Amino acid sequence: MKVYLDYSATSFKKPNEVFKKIEEFYKSNNTNPGRGGYKLAIEAGKMVLNTRNQIKSLFNVGIKDHIIFTKNVTESLNIAIKGLVKKGDHILISSIEHNSVYRVVEHLKEQGIIDYDIIKVRKDGTFPIKEFNKLFKVNTNLCIINHASNVSGHIMPVGEIGKICKEHNIKFVIDGAQTAGSIPVDFKELNCDVFCFTGHKYLMGPTGIGGFIVKDDIAKDIDTLIDGGTGSFSEESTMPKVLPDRFETGTLNTIGIAGLNGALTYLLNQDINDIYVKEKEMHDRLYEGIRDIPGIIFYGDMEVEKLPVISFNIKGLDSGELAGILDYQYGIMTRSGLHCSPLAHETFNSLDGSIRISIGHFSTNEEIDYVVDILNKLGNYK
Ligand SMILES: Cc1ncc(COP(=O)(O)O)c(C=O)c1O
Missing domain, CATH: 3.90.1150.10 (Aspartate Aminotransferase, domain 1)
Incomplete structure (x- = not known):
């Protein structure tokens, strides 16, 4: 066995819809969305847009907020964290963070850009919500929390954490690697600015595709991590402000997006x-x-x-x-x-x-x- x-x-295992959609897209289209103006490229763009809308439905994302595709949650977290901090900021993370957060903040600290503190989750897996604000400093600008531990499965009270962050004007980023697709997630109830996800875990899509959901009012404050071609505003020498273009540099992983589209078709029916x-x-x-x-x-x-x-x-x-x-x-x-x-x-x-x-x-x-x-x-x- x-x-x-x-x-x-x-x-x-993946739902059959994943394989079907990848095969269909690879065989019948496979053009570069957002680049050519011919019909097939426009069709490819529609498939990508449809996948963004599926993400919006699954996570109840507001009409003005944005879905950005990346290669995985690690890349999403790097964009959100590095793009939101400025020199002299103080950051809070929890003691159940994955290295995709821990190493990022440690690197920023080594570079002399930020300082950070770790909120100690208790040994039983509960988050110390009452003591949380004792760690706030005047320069605390960002808090990043793992929605659920990949070691033990304990779920953090992100809605409450987000509310407290909002009251103190602290930006809030969630690592949703383990929760996207495994429990109901309502973006509007998370009280976060950025929710990062990966496609290959509980969303059941292929590897190499992930993304983040970002609130419209915070997106302009996030600096880009990777600059380059977007197929738009090509006459300008700097990255466009328009979303999702600003953070989707270079050709998208359309095969990954097609697979994710198939997975989401399956999940949205459950x-x-x-x-x-x-x-x-x-x-x-x-x-x-x-x-x-x-x-x-x-x-x-x-x-x-x-x-x-x-x-x-x-x-x-x-x-x-x-x-x-x-x-x-x-x-x-x-x-x-x-x-x-x-x-x-x-x-x-x-x-x-x-x-x-x-x-x-x-x-x-x-x-x-x-x-x-x-x-x-x-x-x-x-
Ligand atoms: C909580 C958490 N964050 C981040 C990651 C990184 O995911 P990925 O490799 O898809 O970027 C994982 C993967 O195990 C995880 O469990």
Whole structure:
């Protein structure tokens, strides 16, 4: 049996709509949108626009706000963070940030551009909302929060965080890598300025396509990260102010956008909450099945609403070795180590790494029961 349980890294199976749309676009069009004025290029532009509108529908984005395509959430976060800060700013991040935020702010600090502080998420996975504003300084300009931990699945109260940021005139950016497509996300309720997403995880699109949603009133304050051709305002020597052109430099990944379009066609025909509930039931089934293994340690409170992600260790078994045994002997694909999130592992006191099982759209109860059996066998007879 082959069991894929690494959906937090990427979705393994994709809906058929993804393959169909890629094939259709690649075979029948594949021209460069926004460049030529001929009919096929205009059709390609319509496909891209349709995909932006799908994103707007999925996340309930306001009519004036903008969808920008990038290659992944890492690029989106780099554009938002580097484009919003100025010399002397103070930034806040949380202690469950992925390296796609941590390394960016650390680099900016090394360059002498900003200083930053880390809001300590508690060991149980809760965000210290009451103590949050104690870290504000007069020069705090930006706060970046991971919507849900890719290590433990704990969901941060981003709506409340955004409200507090707004009251203090602090810009708010969300890393939505793990939540886009996995739980219902309403952009209007997030109280954020920028929501960054990646196409290949729970949105179930291909790799190489991601993006961000940006509020119209903040977009003009974001400096560009990459300058170049946009197919528009070519007579000007500087980047256009018009969106999305300002941030979509160079030829777009139209194949990726076509695949994402197929994935979104599929997702928009589903109820994301139904998808979440089904996956959360499997999460609870797995937890119930393995919680009594002698020496098992889970990270964060396991009995709260969270993403279907479980990180754990079994005393006496190295997480890397265990992941290897699960894969090579039993065909179970998990991820061990630090999951690009040393801060989160520091938060959960698991800096030696953990095994992460992340359940996704194509997971089944049979797969979960198989994993429960194998883990009990390995855990009880170690
Ligand atoms: C919370 C979080 N942020 C950022 C990323 C980076 O995603 P990508 O590689 O698609 O840019 C990941 C990927 O695992 C993630 O889990």
